[in-house]
Amino acid sequence: MKTTLHQIILLIAVMLLVQNLPGQTGMSFYDSVLIIKPKEYKNFYKFSDGGAKEIQFTNKNPKLVKNRPNSGLRDFGNGTLTALTGLGFNSEADGFWEVEGTIKCNDTLPDWSVKLFCEGYQTKDRERIKNDDGSWSVDTKETNFYYWDKNANGLLMEGTDTIGIFMIIMNPREDTLLKHLSANIFEQQETPQNFNSKNHRFFRGMPAPYIDYATFGNFRGKNLVMIRNSSDRKVWIYMDDLLTCMLQSDIKNSEVNKKNSQFSYLFINSNIPSADRRNQFRLAILSRFLLNSFLLK
Numbered sequence: 001m002k003t004t005l006h007q008i009i010l011l012i013a014v015m016l017l018v019q020n021l022p023g024q025t026g027m028s029f030y031d032s033v034l035i036i037k038p039k040e041y042k043n044f045y046k047f048s049d050g051g052a053k054e055i056q057f058t059n060k061n062p063k064l065v066k067n068r069p070n071s072g073l074r075d076f077g078n079g080t081l082t083a084l085t086g087l088g089f090n091s092e093a094d095g096f097w098e099v100e101g102t103i104k105c106n107d108t109l110p111d112w113s114v115k116l117f118c119e120g121y122q123t124k125d126r127e128r129i130k131n132d133d134g135s136w137s138v139d140t141k142e143t144n145f146y147y148w149d150k151n152a153n154g155l156l157m158e159g160t161d162t163i164g165i166f167m168i169i170m171n172p173r174e175d176t177l178l179k180h181l182s183a184n185i186f187e188q189q190e191t192p193q194n195f196n197s198k199n200h201r202f203f204r205g206m207p208a209p210y211i212d213y214a215t216f217g218n219f220r221g222k223n224l225v226m227i228r229n230s231s232d233r234k235v236w237i238y239m240d241d242l243l244t245c246m247l248q249s250d251i252k253n254s255e256v257n258k259k260n261s262q263f264s265y266l267f268i269n270s271n272i273p274s275a276d277r278r279n280q281f282r283l284a285i286l287s288r289f290l291l292n293s294f295l296l297k
Contacts, residue, residue: 029270036263043292045285047266050274054106055281057114057289059099062144062296064122066095094121097146099293103282110158112282116168116293118152120145148213148294156219156286164224166217168290172227177216185229185236186212211294219283226287235287237280244269247284249291 035047044056097120103112125141149170156164169175173186214227225238235247246267268280 031268031270033266033268034263035265043288045264047281049277049281053278053281055103055285056106057101057103057285057292059101059289059292059296062146063098063100064095064120064144065098096120097144099296101289101293103285103289105278105282109278112163112286113157114154114286114289115157116152116154116290118168119147119150144297146294146296153217154215154290164217164219166215166219166224169214169216170212172212172214175214175216178214178225178227181225181236181238181241182214182227185227185234186231211291213290213294215290220279224283226283226290228287228291235284237283237287242269244272245280245284247287249288 031049033047033049035045037045041056043058045054047053047055097116097118099116099118101114103114105111122145123143125143127141129137131137148168152168152170154166154168155162169178172178172182175182210230212228212230214225217224219239222239223241225241226235227238228235233249235249236243237245237247248265248267266281266284268277272280
């Protein structure tokens, strides 16, 4: 009964929202699909659209592809000197980060592989510490820095086929490529603190609702744009400049009652053929993967 009541509330909200959707040229009808995130599962969602469905995403450990030669030998040497002398050493490795993940539907649909790339580096701080048994060892602390606003991009793979490629944009309010869409999405809202490479710790410690971002690229031969407005936690997805769906993401905020925090919904163009609707759900979950990647430490 509680879920049914929540569905009714969401449907009312959707009916109000459809009157003010930006970019709705050529779109007549929308379907609202409730998406439930069971509390016991991380990044796992359930919904009903032509039958019960599941979808989830996973992040793999990020990998730093280093530009400097012999960095492994340098790390080994610094660690050895720390162990022998007790002096602390710092090391730094430049390069670019490769962040991988998957989007799975747990059915006959093939998995999607996601790869994101951005500039960045890693620092290692070493300190000689005394163990409880009187012996000495080296404690190493690694810190990763991701420059998502510097030449960051991504690609989507289905099996061995590349089905999507896109650039990552961390200032969607101001980017000239997106102005014709973002002007409505961010209309009359206060501009948050900008993210830039000089402030590479910007995301750290910040709750996920306060990150704006966008992607601009191509998906299965069509122009693809995704724009996230952190103020209302919505992601707007456009194909060839037409709004195909909108995700109201699940809420994780101390101001929201915990029992309501696992619900979200997808607002999808009902004119999209059934064979393509699942792509919209997967693209919506891709937006969650992106947000999760931006919060990596």
